Amino acid sequence: MNDVSPAPTPRRPLRWLIPLAVVGVLAAAGWFGYRGWQAQQQQAHQARDDAARQLTALQDSMEALRRDQRANARSIQDAAATNRVLRDEVLGLSQRNALLEENLARLADSSRQGAQALRREEAELLLSQAGQRMSHADDLDGARRLYALAAGVLESIDDPAYLNLRQALIQERNAVDALGPGVRTTTANRLTQWAASLEQLPEQARAATDAEQPWWQQLLSPLVEIRPADASVLVARSERLAATDSLQIELSLARAALERGDDTAWQQALDRIDGWLQRLWPDSPQRQQHRAELKALRAVELRPALPELGSTLQQLRSMRAAKESP
Numbered sequence: 001m002n003d004v005s006p007a008p009t010p011r012r013p014l015r016w017l018i019p020l021a022v023v024g025v026l027a028a029a030g031w032f033g034y035r036g037w038q039a040q041q042q043q044a045h046q047a048r049d050d051a052a053r054q055l056t057a058l059q060d061s062m063e064a065l066r067r068d069q070r071a072n073a074r075s076i077q078d079a080a081a082t083n084r085v086l087r088d089e090v091l092g093l094s095q096r097n098a099l100l101e102e103n104l105a106r107l108a109d110s111s112r113q114g115a116q117a118l119r120r121e122e123a124e125l126l127l128s129q130a131g132q133r134m135s136h137a138d139d140l141d142g143a144r145r146l147y148a149l150a151a152g153v154l155e156s157i158d159d160p161a162y163l164n165l166r167q168a169l170i171q172e173r174n175a176v177d178a179l180g181p182g183v184r185t186t187t188a189n190r191l192t193q194w195a196a197s198l199e200q201l202p203e204q205a206r207a208a209t210d211a212e213q214p215w216w217q218q219l220l221s222p223l224v225e226i227r228p229a230d231a232s233v234l235v236a237r238s239e240r241l242a243a244t245d246s247l248q249i250e251l252s253l254a255r256a257a258l259e260r261g262d263d264t265a266w267q268q269a270l271d272r273i274d275g276w277l278q279r280l281w282p283d284s285p286q287r288q289q290h291r292a293e294l295k296a297l298r299a300v301e302l303r304p305a306l307p308e309l310g311s312t313l314q315q316l317r318s319m320r321a322a323k324e325s326p
Helices: 012-096 098-107 115-137 140-155 160-177 183-200 215-220 237-260 263-280 285-298 311-324
Strands: none
Touching: 115 140, 115 311, 140 160, 160 311, 183 237, 183 285, 237 263, 263 285
């Protein structure tokens, strides 16, 4: 029996499937490419729209900046006008500060450079004011404060050349402290106490005792009071009132002379006070004591001479002159 070979399977459909698959793949690739291209076109269009919006916003911002610039220009013009007015005022102030500029110019000088020169000027000013308070106003408390300030200024100068100056200032301060409250203050208090004690003086001379009186005075003493009379003493009430007013005027003149430190006027006023004292009150131990006190007040020196006063200022000025000399 003959073997019958199987018929071959037809392969034509497979040959057509491969090209169809390739065409499908190409079509899918084209479709996806077209979709991607559309997406890119949309993105590009959106980018253009965003760029246009940004450009519009930028143009608006530029326009706002131009408006701000114009406003700033007007503000600058107003400020320039204000500055011109202020410049005129500054020119006026500069004229008023001419003295300050001169002082600064002097400080800029080669001989007054540095902090030591400034402190030296300050110390000289303080010492000068202290001397004026001592000599003219007898203000010892104010002078002591000024001397203390000057000592602090000199202590801040780190220069061995000022050691002798500080020692001289210590001696001068000790001499001022030794004066206490001051000659004029002490003398004024003594004069006030002396004037207040005038009320204790007896207005009549001491009457003689019974043992000292003659027989006829003892006989008439119950009927008549006999008092010794002094021709130099005022008795009438009107004369005594006028003399008392004159005495008060002389006391006022004495106080004024004491305040000024006028030795001549002080002594003359006390001499006149002594004359009125003898006219108003008769001779008595109390009056003699008052005249002795008045004589002691007359001998007071209202401007006591202090060798140390002004010595520190003189040395300081000598040092400055030596430094400024070429």
